[in-house]
Amino acid sequence: MAELDLVFRARRVVTAAGEVARSVGVRGGTxxxxxxxxxxxxxxxVIELGDDEVLLPGLVDTHVHVNDPGRAEWEGFGSATRAAAAGGVTTIIDMPLNSVPPTTDAxxxxxxxxxxxxxxxVDVGFWGGAVPGNLRELRGLHDAGVFGFKCFLLHSGVDEFRHLEPxxxxxxxxxxxxxxxxxxxxAEDPDVIDRAPAARGARYRDFLRSRPRGAENLAIARVIELARRTGCRVHILHLSSSDALPMIRSARHDGVRITVETCPHYLTFSAEEIAxxxxxxxxxxxxxxxxxxxxxxxxxxDGTIDCVVSDHSPCTPELKRFxxxxxxxxxxxxxxxQLGLPAVWTEARRRGHTLADVARWTAGRPAELAGLARKGRIAPGYQADFCVFAPDQVFTVDKERLHHRNPVTPYHGRSLAGVVRAGWLRGVRIDVDGPPKGRLLNRGEA
Incomplete structure (x- = not known):
């Protein structure tokens, strides 16, 4: 074989064969x-990883709200992608809200x-938005390279991105x-939420009652039926209600083209512990x-939930009404x-899951969902996007040390296992303090 640009030698590399000792050669970013x-x-x-380090595929986060332009004081492309890189994420797909304007036309x-x-x-792609009145814009957005379309079934939280009626x-x-x-x-049903007790006050249990599981369950059932009727591919965002899992399994058995994600916070925290x-x-x-x-x-x-992505949706401290x-x-x-990988790994290993499982949920399956055919795995022909991860190193989250634009996170003060020591994008080490080297992606590009 002709000389390579770069070789990683590691006793722990996560590949399709699981966690194995391998040498990984890179040429031309692949x-x-x-x-x-x-x-x-x-x-x-040649880079020799330490015995305490694992070479993972770079994570692919398909659910990120960058909010730029228009609300860049909440988060911006510079700060968001520095946080992503520091967390082992090498590709993000940006949501069509809460930027101004929202991404609802070309x-x-x-x-x-x-x-x-x-x-x-890091590399960045974009979702388009499906809102009332933009039906004729969807093909133009598709042709311009968006990875798909996001919609809400109830008020989105911002007036400029309206929800779709059935x-x-x-x-x-x-x-x-x-x-x-x-x-x-x-997928949450507005009528169920309108009939639930209003969310007010400082008690979390009162807020929880205002967003009952039934709102998710009913909305997901509606999405399943419309996907069955139209044949369209659908994806359920940020699944929170486990009650919906049996009907999702049933829909797949019937041939409905449906995928599902959940998020690190639903896998880490519980309502009982929220003060x-x-x-x-x-x-x-x-x-x-x-x-x-x-x-x-x-x-x-069991595979009913396909992937774990962040739903990173930041804001200024004032908007959290502390x-x-x-x-x-x-x-x-x-x-x-920045914290998704250690948060998921901390909880996964307690339940007997492996780093290969975590890589599948956070890299391989999100890449497949987005159609990124050359990302999310360490295998010949894939892009050389890597995360060097120390899974046994424990740290305590300090919100002031995160790269997110605003120091607000529920993980502050929590001990997590797993430290990202380096990230590589197409064979080049990412320097979050140096010149940005990520690319803007179109659908179909790896």
Missing amino acids: VAAVEPLDADLAATE EALRAKRNAAEGRVH DELADALREIRGFDALMVVH EGATQFKCCPPIREAANRESLWQGLA DSGDFGLAWGGIASL
Whole structure:
């Protein structure tokens, strides 16, 4: 074999064969060889990982709210992608809200790409938005390279990104089925929530009652039926209610093209531990009880839940209303982009899961979901996106040391296992303090 640009030698590499000792050769930003550890691979640079380090595929986070342009004081492309890189994430897909304008037509997509150009430390792709009145814009967004379309079935939290009524959702699914695009859905039923007790005050249990499981369950059932009727591919975002798992399994058995994600916060925290006024834990749908959390873990283990992504939805400290601790007034969103890998690994290993499982949930399956055919695995022909991870090193989260724009996260003060020591993007080490070297991606590109 001709000389390689780079070779990693590690006693622990996560590949399709599991965690094995391997030498990984890179040429031109692509994995060119995955060989036994003692293979004679010549390279310009050889990196020997320590016995306490594991070479993982770079994570792919398909659910990130960067909020730029328009609300860059909440988060921006520079800060978000530095946080991603520091957390072992080498590719993100940005949500079409809470930026202004939202990504609901090709012109808005150009504005978002302009805001990101030259500022990203990891690769970045974009979701388009499906909102009332933009049905005729969806094909143009698809042709411009979005990875699919996001919609809400209830108020999104921002007025400029309106939700779809059931008939509008059906029309959008029929439209994008024509070019085999993917619809990703925030599935909560507005009527159920309107009839639930109002969210107000500092007690988390009152907020939890305002977003009952039934709101998710009913909305997911509706999405399943419309996907069955139209043949469109659908994806359920941030699954919180484990009650929905049996109907998702049943729908797949019937041939409905449905995938599902959950998030680190639903797998880590429980409603019982959230203190009064701790609005940093507020998100929608909400963090539920410990028994529900364990059922979500079972859904991951049996494959009903496909992947784990952050739903990084930050805001300024003022919007969390720490002055009053009122869950009804606080912005709903968890800031966690930098912490997803150690958070998931900390809980996964307690339940007997392996790093190969975690890599599948956080890298391989999200890449497949987004159609990133050359990301998410360490294998010949895949891009050389890597995370060097020390799984046994424990640290305590300090919100002031995170790269997120604002120091707000429910993980502050929590001990987590696993430290990201380095990230590599297409064979080049990521320097979060140096010039950004990420790329803006179009659908179909790796």
